Amino acid sequence: MHERVLNILACKYVDDVIIGAPFKITEKFVKDLNISVVVKGLHVQQGGIKSEALDLKPYEYAKEKDILTEVDINCTITMKEIVDRILLNKEAITQKVMKSTTKQELYEKNSKFISEIR
Numbered sequence: 001m002h003e004r005v006l007n008i009l010a011c012k013y014v015d016d017v018i019i020g021a022p023f024k025i026t027e028k029f030v031k032d033l034n035i036s037v038v039v040k041g042l043h044v045q046q047g048g049i050k051s052e053a054l055d056l057k058p059y060e061y062a063k064e065k066d067i068l069t070e071v072d073i074n075c076t077i078t079m080k081e082i083v084d085r086i087l088l089n090k091e092a093i094t095q096k097v098m099k100s101t102t103k104q105e106l107y108e109k110n111s112k113f114i115s116e117i118r
Contacts, residue, residue: 024058030065038062041073 005017022029025038040059062068 024056024060025062027061030061030067036067038068040068040070042070 001019005019008014008017018033029035030038038059059068
C-alpha cells in the first residue's frame, strides 16, 4: 500500500491520495476535500465484494459531475508475489526492530545512569 501511494504521489499531477476513502463517493466527500478528480481502475477485481454493495453505484456522483477518470491497470504482480515479498522481508524487518529496541533500551539505561550521577 505504501509503495503504491508513494508511486502515485510522485506524479506531478497528483496533489493527494486518500487512503481509506469511503466506498461510495458522495457530494459531501467531494466538496469537503475539494476533490477535482476521482480515479478508478478498469480491471480492479471485485472478488469478495457483494453484489448488493456494487448496487450502491459507488462512482455515480463522480460520474455525474464528470470528475471520474478510469485508468487501465496493466499490473502483472499477483497477490502471491506480494505475500512472498512480505515473508522474505519479515526477518530483515524483525532484526531491524530488535536492533532499534536494543539501542533505545541502552540509551534509556545510560540516561538514567547519567541523571543518577548528577
